[in-house]
Amino acid sequence: MIRVESLTKVFRRPRAFSGPLGPLRTLVTRRYDERTAVDGVSFEIPEGEIVGYLGPNGAGKSTTVKMLTGILTPTDGLIEVGGRVPWRDREANARAVGVVFGQRSQLWWDLPLIDSLRLVGDLYDVPAARFTGSLRRMCDLLGLDDFLHTPVRQLSLGQRMRGDLAAAMLYDPPILYLDEPTVGLDVMAKQAVREFIAETNRIGRTTVVLTTHDLADVEALCRRIILIDKGRVLFDGGIDDLVTAYAPPRRLVVELADDETRAFEIAAGSSIPELIARVSAEHTIRDLSIHEPDLESVIKRIYAESER
Amino acid sequence: MAEVLRTLRLYGRLQRAAARGALQYRLNLLIGVVTGVVYQGSGFAFVWVVMHTFPSMGGWSLREVAFLYGLRLTAHALYVLPFSSLIGLEWLVREGELDRVLLRPLNPLVQIMAKRLGVGQVGDLLAGVVLLVIAVPPLNPGMILFCLAAVVGGALVEAAVSLALASLSLRALNTLALRAFADDLFSKFGSYPMGVFGGAARWALTFVLPVAFVAYVPASVLLDRTGELIVPAPVACGSPLLGVALFALAYRVWRRQLRHYQSTGS
Ligand SMILES: Nc1ncnc2c1ncn2[C@@H]1O[C@H](COP(=O)(O)OP(=O)(O)OP(=O)(O)O)[C@@H](O)[C@H]1O
Numbered sequence: 106m107i108r109v110e111s112l113t114k115v116f117r118r119p120r121a122f123s124g125p126l127g128p129l130r131t132l133v134t135r136r137y138d139e140r141t142a143v144d145g146v147s148f149e150i151p152e153g154e155i156v157g158y159l160g161p162n163g164a165g166k167s168t169t170v171k172m173l174t175g176i177l178t179p180t181d182g183l184i185e186v187g188g189r190v191p192w193r194d195r196e197a198n199a200r201a202v203g204v205v206f207g208q209r210s211q212l213w214w215d216l217p218l219i220d221s222l223r224l225v226g227d228l229y230d231v232p233a234a235r236f237t238g239s240l241r242r243m244c245d246l247l248g249l250d251d252f253l254h255t256p257v258r259q260l261s262l263g264q265r266m267r268g269d270l271a272a273a274m275l276y277d278p279p280i281l282y283l284d285e286p287t288v289g290l291d292v293m294a295k296q297a298v299r300e301f302i303a304e305t306n307r308i309g310r311t312t313v314v315l316t317t318h319d320l321a322d323v324e325a326l327c328r329r330i331i332l333i334d335k336g337r338v339l340f341d342g343g344i345d346d347l348v349t350a351y352a353p354p355r356r357l358v359v360e361l362a363d364d365e366t367r368a369f370e371i372a373a374g375s376s377i378p379e380l381i382a383r384v385s386a387e388h389t390i391r392d393l394s395i396h397e398p399d400l401e402s403v404i405k406r407i408y409a410e411s412e413r
Numbered sequence: 414m415a416e417v418l419r420t421l422r423l424y425g426r427l428q429r430a431a432a433r434g435a436l437q438y439r440l441n442l443l444i445g446v447v448t449g450v451v452y453q454g455s456g457f458a459f460v461w462v463v464m465h466t467f468p469s470m471g472g473w474s475l476r477e478v479a480f481l482y483g484l485r486l487t488a489h490a491l492y493v494l495p496f497s498s499l500i501g502l503e504w505l506v507r508e509g510e511l512d513r514v515l516l517r518p519l520n521p522l523v524q525i526m527a528k529r530l531g532v533g534q535v536g537d538l539l540a541g542v543v544l545l546v547i548a549v550p551p552l553n554p555g556m557i558l559f560c561l562a563a564v565v566g567g568a569l570v571e572a573a574v575s576l577a578l579a580s581l582s583l584r585a586l587n588t589l590a591l592r593a594f595a596d597d598l599f600s601k602f603g604s605y606p607m608g609v610f611g612g613a614a615r616w617a618l619t620f621v622l623p624v625a626f627v628a629y630v631p632a633s634v635l636l637d638r639t640g641e642l643i644v645p646a647p648v649a650c651g652s653p654l655l656g657v658a659l660f661a662l663a664y665r666v667w668r669r670q671l672r673h674y675q676s677t678g679s
């Protein structure tokens with residue numbers, strides 16, 4: 106469904122000259138500051154998969170999504186989405202994808218939510234009967250009824266995000282790009298968003314690319330993740346494989362009599378009772394627990410390694 | 414054809430949505446209306462000034478200058494009315510509005526145009542038309558058609574320059590000052606008989622920045638004054654077509670620059 110090969114994006118920021126003729130001078134002198142945001146990324150995503158596209162701030166996630174939507178033209182490499190090259194065939198591509206940028210709403214700020222949804226229906230040529238059906242389904246899935254007639258600028262972040270999700274799925278695109286759809290949401294709203302994504306994927310076999318900094322989103326939704334940093338892929342595969350390959354050792358955490366907490370790494374294959382015995386020989390243990398590595402600690406470790 | 418109708422229909426819907434959005438800010442709207450009225454007033458004041466105090470210029474009679482001025486003003490208003498949101502292109506880029514536009518299956522320029530209607534220009538348009546009607550020389554039906562084509566052609570010349578320069582903003586260049594500068598040249602020098610300017614300036618205002626083609630050249634045709642032009646008479650008669658050609662060219666530049674669009678970092 107989505108195929109990306111050696112995808113590269115170099116941003117060229119012009120050096121500005123002052124004065125009204127400055128832009129022309131910049132064009133002539135061709136002085137630019139370059140920054141490589143995406144640097145030879147390759148992956149393939151089959152239909153119906155939900156993939157977590159993860160990476161630290163500035164890794165190049167949003168830039169990749171913008172190239173997948175056709176907003177940005179790649180500097181180098183290949184993209185194909187449903188057999189189309191997004192930047193060359195932008196409008197046809199737009200009909201096949203739904204996009205939510207969590208940081209920035211796609212809705213008409215000054216109009217009631219329902220007006221935005223109607224305009225989206227118009228823009229994507231959704232026939233009236235199908236629009237009514239879609240709208241009904243979105244309202245049920247996302248609980249939009251309470252604020253359908255409220256101007257978007259008066260909506261809470263969680264309500265706005267639900268509105269954005271509805272706008273992105275109203276025309277039933279087979280592909281959905283979500284760039285931080287849970288940013289800033291409370292637990293309940295996050296839950297609603299996750300359920301919507303899971304439901305959309307289950308019913309419509311929608312292919313989803315999900316960017317997020319909340320690993321709970323990933324654990325709830327994705328079986329596969331692509332991890333990038335500095336524009337390069339660090340890992341691409343199943344979450345389980347990631348944890349086995351990169352998991353730091355389990356840790357024995359003990360609380361000592363003098364209120365001190367200490368952690369001991371449990372080396373692979375070593376005996377836990379022996380470790381406990383050794384520790385209790387030296388200290389008085391008040392409480393103990395064994396910490397399994399979680400996704401977060403795994404990913405932290407990979408980021409830390411890529412920093413070196 | 415179906416695609417053109419779809420584009421027009423969507424343009425109408427988006428324009429109406431923009432107007433409904435603007436209605437939310439009643440104070441702003443009120444200020445807009447008041448400004449419009451003042452604009453209109455100043456437009457009419459200008460008519461009065463032109464008709465009563467201007468001496469003849471470059472061998473043109475007062476009436477002829479008024480006609481030229483009216484032609485330029487009408488063409489200018491006709492350009493700004495649909496293209497007024499292009500003026501804020503830098504802002505649209507910075508706010509990520511252009512990202513939004515590019516996500517939709519509709520021509521990006523049409524979507525940008527549909528963000529706003531330059532209602533403040535209605536005053537200029539009225540003033541221009543009134544000047545034209547007052548000062549128009551006797552014309553045969555063919556000449557009337559040419560006059561209408563000239564107004565549209567002139568609007569397209571200004572639109573073409575503005576669009577071509579605005580395209581550079583897609584590369585994260587700030588062209589606001591440059592466009593204001595070009596606009597200034599159009600309004601300062603577009604409304605007078607070019608004979609009053611020196612040779613070099615006149616040449617530049619014809620061939621470097623096509624200011625002369627907005628109104629001066631077609632007005633010379635309508636006033637039977639093609640003899641004094643520095644372009645051959647047949648070229649002058651084709652000046653409305655020049656607007657179409659320039660705009661087509663500018664649109665190609667725009668499409669090309671769209672490929673270089675840089676977006677914004679969150
Ligand atoms: N329009 C732009 N012009 C210039 N540089 C940009 C632009 N957009 C992004 N960048 C740069 O490219 C790099 C990647 O940015 P990007 O927004 O893709 O990161 P990200 O992975 O989405 O980060 P975050 O998690 O913070 O959203 C960053 O160094 C950023 O500064």
Ligand SMILES: [Mg+2]
Pocket residue numbers: 166167168284679
């Ligand atoms: Mg981002």
